[in-house]
Every structure is written in structure tokens, then in C-alpha cells.
Amino acid sequence: MIALEARIKQRARELGFELVGIAAAGPADDFGRLREWLMQGFAGEMSYMHRHAEARRHPGSILPEVHSVVMVGMNYNPATPEQPSTGKIARYARGMDYHDVLRARLNQLLAWIQGDAPGCLGRGVVDTAPLLERDFARRAGLGWIGKNTMLLNKRVGSYFFLGALLLDLELQPDLSHETDHCGTCAACLNACPTQAFIEPGLLDARRCISYLTIELKGSIPLELREPMGEWIFGCDVCQEVCPWNRKAPPGKEPALAPRPDLESIDPIELLGLTPEEFRQRFRGTAITRTKRRGLLRNAAIVLGNQGGADALGALRRALDDPEALVREAAQWAIDKIAARERLRQTCPDETSILRPTGDLQATSGPQ
Secondary structure (H helix, E strand, O other): OOOHHHHHHHHHHHOOOOEEEEEEOOOOOOHHHHHHHHHOOOOOOOHHHHHOOHHHHOHHHOOOOOOEEEEEEEEOOOOOOOOOOOOEEOHHHOOOOHHHHHHHHHHHHHHHHHHHOOOOOEEEEOOOOOOOHHHHHHHOOOOEEOOOOOEEEOOOEOOEEEEEEEEOOOOOOOOOOOOOOOOOOOHHHHHOOOOOEEEOOEEOHHHOHHHHHHHOOOOOOHHHOHHHOOEEEOOOHHHHOOHHHOOOOOOOOHHHOOOHHHHOOOHHHHOOOOHHHHHHHHOOOHHHHHHHHHHHHHHHHHHHHHOOHHHHHHHHHHOOOOOHHHHHHHHHHHHHHHHHHHHHHHOHHHHHHHOOOOOOOOOOOOO
């Protein structure tokens, strides 16, 4: 008879999870580090991190009877990841909302386990519950936490979603991943356009482009707008330069494949979206998280960074948008384009100084 642990892993792979491991449900290893990170203010406006901080100490806050945590990973890397130079969306957000996809598969896995172990209690979670997923994923042997704070796996890289299935079963845990394979490489730290890393493994979310374009509800700080470059939603820079992602395989889950209308996105077009058009276009995707006002704010800033005279019409119309956040960003973009045009006319060879650049050099490869 094949052990239950092996059968759970086999079923998880059949459901589309490339990575699966089992961890004991003890206190989170990095809870103290999380608490210190919050005390230093690095979470910015993510108040929910503070509200639910204590609950992250132990998975029992989610399922009091928990004894084991089955950690799974699903690859979302697009087969053709390249996007145009303006209007970029992070790879994870180009398909269906991953919360819906992973939650449904976890529920299927739980139902299968309950068929094998009647009376089993369990709960599947996908980053909306107070669980330190990367902590338990490392403990389950799925990989190590890299200098960019992402979980890295030698085979898959970092382009995968994490999910967890909490169970009241006493399962044999896997060996935790104790080794670090980043070596002396500092590619992710050097490449960050906003220099959001305080040190290896320590991120100031307030400077992270993903935070700025998604979590921040107000105006983006002026000094961070140009470094945002072309990113409209999220950012992949620290993953794009990671050597472990050079040969990362494409994902196989159709629901996570990029939608055609998200493979290329025009910031000028976004500025013309009505609230209803925004809801219709992005329904069922993670992009709805930033809401219309946030997405149009981001689109205006991208046009300020990369746009030309052809963007001015849409930006001027945006000055009449009902959202003050959008109007302010549009005016900033108009001023930036005007300044760039004046410089182009007086010094044609010097316009590049107004465009953000990044250091994409690694000090060495992975060890």
C-alpha cells in the first residue's frame, strides 16, 4: 500500500501543481523577522499586515486542529513573456486570477483526501489567510528564500504561485530546504529600479514598484515615478534578472496563460476606460485589485515616462476625470512630456537623460 503522503503528492501533481511538499504545522520560523519588518514601517500602507500579524505566528490561527501543512506550487511563467516597452503587466497577472484557480484545485485535493481519510478536517489558503507561505514552503522542501525575498526552486525558478492545504492529519513531513543557492549573486539587488532592497532579503515595500502600482492607494511619491518606467501593474525586474529563471520552464495551466488582451496593453487606451469598461475588461483577473483609479494613475505615469506627443490628447482628457488621483498623475505626465520635447528641440542627443535606466549586471551566477 502506497503511503498517504505519496498519494497526496501524486494527486496534487495530477491537479496541476508542479511542486508539492509537506511541513509540520509548528510556529512559523520567520515570525520574529516579520514582526521586526513591520515595526520598521516597511509594510507602508498595508495595514492588514499589522492587523493580522499575530495570527501569522502559527497556522493554528487558521485551523485550530492543524497538524500538517501541504505546500504546493503552480507555475505561471508565460511561454512568451516579452511585452512591449510601454504598458507592462507582471507575468502573474496576465491570466485568470490565481486565487480562484489555486483555491479550486486545493478544494479538489482536500475532497480527495477526505475520500481517503473520512472525517479529515482541512482548509486550503492562497495568500489571503494569515500564513507565512514562503516559510512553510521552505520547511516543506520546495526551495529557499532568495535575496529578492522570493521563494526559489532550482528547477522552476521563482515564477510560481504558492498554495497551502492545512490538515488535521499527522503526516510525515519532508526535509526542509536548508541550503541557499544564491551565492554571491546580487543581480536582483542591483537591478531594482527603485532600489527597494535595504540589504539581501530585506525589502522596503514602500519603494517596491509592485507596492506602488497595486497596494498604494494615493499619489505615488514624485521621486519614484520615473524609476517606475513602463510598469502599469506589478513588476518582474528582480525575477527577470535572476539566473535561476534563465531556463525556467513555461507553465502548463491553461487558466494562468496570458489573455490576448493582456499580452499587450496600451496606456493611452486605459486612460479612456469608463468604470464599467474597466470592470468588463479586467473581470476575473488580479488587475481589479488596483481599481480603475489606481490603474489609470499608473497608466498616466507610464506615459509621463515613455510617452510622446501622441499621448497628450488622452492625458488632457484625463484632466477632467472624476478621480483627483488620475487628474494629478495626468498633469504630471503632461509636464514631463513637455519638458522632454523642449529638451529634444534644444539638445536632440540628450533626451535619454530623462528616461529611467537600471543596472542589470550580476556579480556572479548562482552557487
